[in-house]
Amino acid sequence: MHRKPTIRDIAREAGVSDTAVSLSFQHNSRVSAVTRERILAIARRLNYFPNRSARNLRRGSSHTIGFVVIEITNPFYARMIRSAERIAHGLGYEILFAESRWEAQKEVRIVSNMIENRVAGILMCFCENTAESLNLIRQSLLPLIAVDTCPPRYKGSYVTNALASAGGMAAEHLLEAGCRHPVFFNASSAMSGFSSFQLLLKGFRKGLRSKGLELRNSAVINADWTIEGGSAGFARLLASGQPFDGIFCVNDLCALGVIDAAEQTGRRAGKDFAIMGIDNLEIGSISRISLTSIDQPYDRIIELATQSLIESIQNNRPCAVHKRLKPTLIVRESSKLG
Structure with a gap:
């Protein structure tokens, strides 16, 4: 096959509907385990990868959470990213992360791109050099939880250090x-x-x-x-x-x-x-x-924040977590x- 394989190609070879193929790539699919494994095996053989961007556009959302940190090279931010990925994956979500490096306009671009890519919610370490990022998230109506610290006069949900x-x-x-x-x-x-x-x-x-x-x-x-x-x-x-x-x-x-x-x-x-x-x-x-x-307690901070955000997304209700965790x-x- 010289062109890119499609869902229809896999459905034809597996003897199932296009919908069954699409569902087989979803977490906790209702497709039977035997059928799902046969479909995924065919997809691997044909080098097929689902177009998640197109699916997100159709749905208007995704199973991806945005996570904006300040510096990926800083050991505690790297630690939080690993924990967030582990927790989110266990709940059927992926993490899309990026670093602002304290740059206001870079933070704004990152947030804009995440919104355009239909992330389901955002975990945010604000660089605090601009209010534009927060305003964009509010306008998008995406669930948001500030982690590590909060900007001055921030009134939303947060899980931070004391x-x-x-x-x-x-x-x-x-x-x-x-x-x-x-x-x-x-x-x-x-x-x-x-x-x-x-x-x-x-x-x-x-x-x-x-x-x-x-x-x-x-x-x-x-x-x-x-x-x-x-x-x-x-x-x-x-x-x-x-x-x-x-x-x-x-x-x-x-x-x-x-x-x-x-x-x-x-x-x-x-x-x-x-x-x-x-x-x-x-x-x-x-x-x-x-x-x-x-x-x-960075591990506990990101655990609470990630779980609370996904719970808010799944239940379609506003985030309502306000915690400052004490150090040791x-x-x-x-x-x-x-």
């Missing part, structure tokens, strides 16, 4: 470790206004204040949430002359950069100063690093003093 609680937890731990000059390593200047980082800083300040310590602006270092950013931020901290004996970093990657830069100046984390991060990356648990971190402190050697 980031202010994480900041307070870090403050309490560093004070208990004996720190009297704590410093916060924030995101870069361009990203520090993002709600996640603002909530962390707010919680950290509040936790210190509750114990009688004020975090001065000079003790907030704009670094980045990368290893390189942490290293550069530590150099700026030393150059500023700001006293420090404890550092809370905006994530674990930043903390790893600080530890590396500190060692190059003869300072050791867990001896000369305490340091902790957030995300509890696997690399932080190895004995050479032993990084104290705050573990955020993982204490290791890096947050000790002396």
Whole structure:
């Protein structure tokens, strides 16, 4: 066969209707198992692939969920994508994911493309640089759940981290470790206004204040949430002359950069100063690093969000989930003093 095979070709060879062939490619098909397997075997032999886009256009929707993250290369976003794919697949859905990389117009294009491709709903990590994406989703009437964080003044469904609680937890731990000059390593200047980082800083300040310590602006270092950013931020901290004996970093990657830069100046984390991060990356648990971190329940976040979204789609009713999940402190050697 020199042309692309069609449903009709498979139906003719299998001795069934076109409808039976179409149904055989659907999850939980009502076609008998024996007939379905015969149809799929013929389709594989003929190298037939169903045109899902055309089917979605006819239906006006699909069994595909859009998932927009900020950076696929970031370990916790990659982790959430894997979990979302596993959960969705078990419920008969596929995940179409994309990254915005903090770019407002890219986020808008991604959302527009997902709507045009008839996704059934969207899981969204907003870059918070534009309101246009949210407006497009609202106009499309697609079910939406914000994950990880919510944009300011967002009123829709969400499953997120309790980031202010994480900041307070870090403050309490560093004070208990004996720190009297704590410093916060924030995101870069361009990203520090993002709600996640603002909530962390707010919680950290509040936790210190509750114990009688004020975090001065000079003790907030704009670094980045990368290893390189942490290293550069530590150099700026030393150059500023700001006293420090404890550092809370905006994530674990930043903390790893600080530890590396500190060692190059003869300072050791867990001896000369305490340091902790957030995300509890696997690399932080190895004995050479032993990084104290705050573990955020990303697997549970995406599990709740994905299940809630699919339930909303299947029952044709609005999403109604509003949850902030509390973090867990993982204490290791890096947050000790002396």
